[in-house]
Amino acid sequence: MKKILALILLGTALTLHAAPKKIITPIIATGADGKLVYDVDARSNRVPDFSTAGYFGGNRMIPEAPVRVAVSPIVGDETARIQKAINYVASLPADTNGIRGAILLLKGRHEISGQLQITNSGVVLRGQGTNETMLVAAGLDRRTLIRIFGQSDYSTTTNSSWQITDDYVPVGALSFRVKDATGLKVGDAIFITRPSPQKWIDTLGMTDFGGGLNDWRLVWKPGSRDLVWARVIQNIAGNQITIDSPITTAMETNFGGGSVKTYSWPGRIENVGVENLRLESTFDPQNFKDENHSWFAITLENAAEVWIRQITFTHFAGSAVAVYENCQHVTVKDCASLAPISENAGGRRNTFFTMGQSVLFLHCRAENGRHDFAVGHGAAGPNAFVQCDAILPSADSGAITSWASGTLFDTVRIDGNGLSLINRGSDGEGAGWSAANSVLWNCVSAKTACENPPGAQNWAFGSWGEFAGNGIWRQSNESVRPDSLFTAQLADRLGADAADRLLAPVTFSADFSTAKSVDEIPDAPLEIHSSPHPISITNGWLVCDGKLLIGGVQLVNWWRGNLLPSDVKNYGVNLTRFAPGRTGVGLTDDLNAVADGMVSENCIALDHHYGLWYDRRREDHERVRRMSGDVWPPFYEQPFARSGVGTAWDGLSKYDLTKFNLWYWSRLKNFAEICDARGLVLFNENYFQHNILEDGAHWVDCPWRSQNNINDTGFHEPPFEVEKRIVMAPQFYDATNPVRRALHENFIRQNLNNFTNVPNVIQFTSSEFTGPLAFEQFWLDTISDWEAKTKQHPLIALAATKDVQDAILADAQRRQIVDVICFRYWWETEKGLFAPKGGQNQSPRQFERQWKGGSPDDENLAMMAAEYRQKFPNKVIIASGEDTNLRGAWAFLCAGGSMPDLPQTADKNLLTAIPQMSPWPEASTKDCWVLREQGKQILVYSRGNSSVELDLSGETGAFQVQVVNQKTGGLLPSSDTIQAGGKVSLPAGVVWLTRK
DSSP states (O other): OOHHHHHHHHHHHHHSSSSSOOOOOOSSETTTTSSEOOOOOTTTTOOOOTTTTTTTGTTTTTOOOEEEEEEEEOOSBOOOHHHHHHHHHHHHHOOOOOEEEEEEEOOOEEEEEEEEEESEEEEEEOOOOTTTEEEESSSSSOEEEEEOOOOOOOOOOOOOOGGBSEEEOOOTEEEEEESSTTTTTOOOOOEEEOOOOHHHHHHHHTOOSSTSSTTTSSSTTTTTTOOOEEEEEEEEETTTESSSOOOOOOEEGGOOOOOOEEEETTEEEEEEEEEEEEEEEOOOOOOOOOOOOOOOOEESSSEEEEEEEEEESOOOOOEEEEETTTOEEEEEOOOOEOOOOOOOOSOOOOOOOOOOOEEEEESSSEEOOSOOEEEEEOOOSSSEEOOEEOOOOOOEEEEOSOOEEEEEESSSSSEEEEEEEBBOTTTHHHBOOESSSSEESEEEEEEEEEEEOOOOOOEEEEEEEEEEESSSSSSSSSOOSSSSSSHHHHHHHHHHHHHHHHHHHHOOOOOTTTTTGGGGGHHHHHOOOOOOOEEEEEETTETTTTEOOOEEOOOOOSSOOOOOOTTGGOOOOOOOOEEETSTTTBBOOOOOHHHHHHHHHEEEEEOOOOOOOGGGGGGGGOOOOOOOOOSSSSOOSSSEOOOOOOOTTTTTTOEEEEEEEEHHHHHHHHHOOOOOOOOEEEEEEEGGGGGGGSSSSHHTTTTTTTGSSSSOOOOOOOOOOOOSSSOOOOHHTTTTTHHHHHHHHHHHHHHHHHTTTOOOOEEEEEOOHHHHHHHHHHHHHHHHHHHHHHHHOOEEEEOHHHHHHHHHHTTTHHTOOEEEEEOOOOETTTTTTOOOOOOOOOOOOHHHHHHHSSSOHHHHHHHHHHHHHHHHHHHEEEEOOSOOOOOOOHHHHHOSSSSSOOOOTTHHHHHHHHGOEEEEEGOOOOEEEEEEEEETTEEEEEEESSEEEETTOOOOEEEEEEOOHHHHHHHHBOEEEOOOSEEEOOOOOEEEEEEE
């Protein structure tokens, strides 16, 4: 009894001395007037108002555009037919709301083999129901089915007085002060920029992603995470500016403050919609990882005030809807994505995705996606996902890359995966802190993760599931009121009716009685395609349209890149680099833009080879098997197709070396045809030796590696944990292995078959080729056999080490196959001969590091050209380096070298004359090289500043003397003449003599 009494007394004492229960503030509550009341912290930060997300920020209802054109389905490809209807509506005048009209796709199946593009404001594409009108992306191309895009032609105005002067502009703020508001006015469209200086990056800890390596791929760089809000000035009081939508990350002078620019954006399109239909992609029903089909259903760029509503999406590999960083005020409503078809890997199935601002996803559903409701890099906010459901995704929703600011997930349910506002660390290419000042409201997921970045907050209200993170949590495993934060905020700002109208189901008028039929619209005039400009060999010269080809060589980037808008411009050209859903510099290259850029930069040829690896995670040069398929885009596509079975070391399915990546080869074929139309050249490197030498990481993901394919290639390799360096070249170049030999033969034939009837392609063995003679012989023999069977002869280049090159040229039978001799892997300078032996299993760069004699200059290359043109007068001689600058110019030309890197302004008459001339070795010396068409013309190059003596005893008559300006290629004015029949003195430099 005493023991029981003692326990009672002890319990009473502990109760009396227990800490008082912690009082938790509600943060958001409902006031007496029924409106929301927000708590603010010590620096006045508050939960932002998200209600300005969506079409016109909720201030206007989405209009029902009158039908102007009706399109009935027909059998076959309707791309041109529907695009004609789009273009017709785009030509009509807009009404007072900015609407031109709708194209109505009538019930049935409309097959699209190409892409539909909406590039003008006021155009709406509509169907007659998600189960009635089907727009089907047919064919094998990875394109986006519907691309909505304007022009990135905005211009800005600013001055130093528009710098923000507040020490701290809090999250949720609608106003701030500038030094002097003079020049700004109500109604101005402005950009507000919050910089991302090193001090802020250091504060966030985004300089160390583990390993103690300060990994250059991952660390955030100043300027790479700037936030830019597009806003409209609502009021100006002195120097205080009031804007239409809140700031979503605090601006503070400690981190560079903020600044204002006014902007004009004439090319951004507005009032565009896609609605009330079903979008499908065809695919290979035998392969549910097939990726040779349409990846994206709808993408938006340089667009505002856009809606996508009441759409069902099926079988796409990438996003149903992707809204990119230059978009604003977009509503995606009542949409569903079903049965995506792709690898379960990075860059795929980001079903409803935004990098824009003021974007609303409402009543959307996704099944079997990955990051179904996702906000991307630097999304400035506010953005909102409201009443959305994901069924069995294989990855989490939330912020998936860096510093998406001000995102609301409102009554979002993720069945079977997570919802995350977290520091993702090194994942997603150093995504790090992915979300700031974002809200989870009445959300359900298997695991909800909410963390607070330094200096910012993330909130979770009424979450259900497992929990993780140090974010601000309220009422977990309970439901909070109001049911929807977004609709309550909208009602507070615009009234309850506005919220009711937004949530109401949409119905569409069935009337199209006043619309034209698409068949009544005249077809656009046929495009006049430029005539082909094929290259050919004339008298040992590479010519096009009768003129000598001149210019440099465009090399390709083959392993680096990312999708950061601030960085993409740094990653050059690669024809087969694939950035899902994105086209442009550093992304999926626009092939016509690449060709136009080559012309403007005076590059006559592009030297293509496949990438070092598909997955850019391998940039770390680690040799480990990846634990998932979360590969990093852009992807450096390989020539071979994935099999859809097994798992390669990059986490995707294994390759099948007997089948080919259709997208890869169609890109090259398309570019070759573009070259043919412009008089450009494609160097097609069949192989890329870098995969099989040097660092073991080069081999880890290679399709030929036995672990990465289903073809039993039988390569033996040392353990990567022991050997950082690995040499696979002896096995790879061994054409006696029956399995690999058959695969090589098939692959070499594919390189030839792909360019049948496209003359502007020159075939090379391999980029960085220092392989053995036996493989070069095998390559040429395979080509010879193909030529015999097809009765075709493509242009074949011999680029190899000197011993291999000379051995082939000494072989009368194999020499006949070679059209072009390329100086690339050996050369002479005043310091000697650089000529590594083939088959020594080192790359050219490794040999070059051992060589101390420098690179050849124009005169060195001229000596080499003169020797080989004399031996092989009908073969083309070119010089084209990879790591070393081999740029032959005037001396190289006058010694017989083709594709000299002459100025684009070189005289066209001279370029037409050169193919009629041949090297004149009897008149050439170590300081002078001469071309001649006997009895008609002579071209002389001499080095130095002294005049040169030329023996014209074998010529008769008078010749006009024209001096060539070597910098411009133009002809200097001259009336000088010389008399042939003896020795004559000519000016130094380049001189053209023409018979009078």
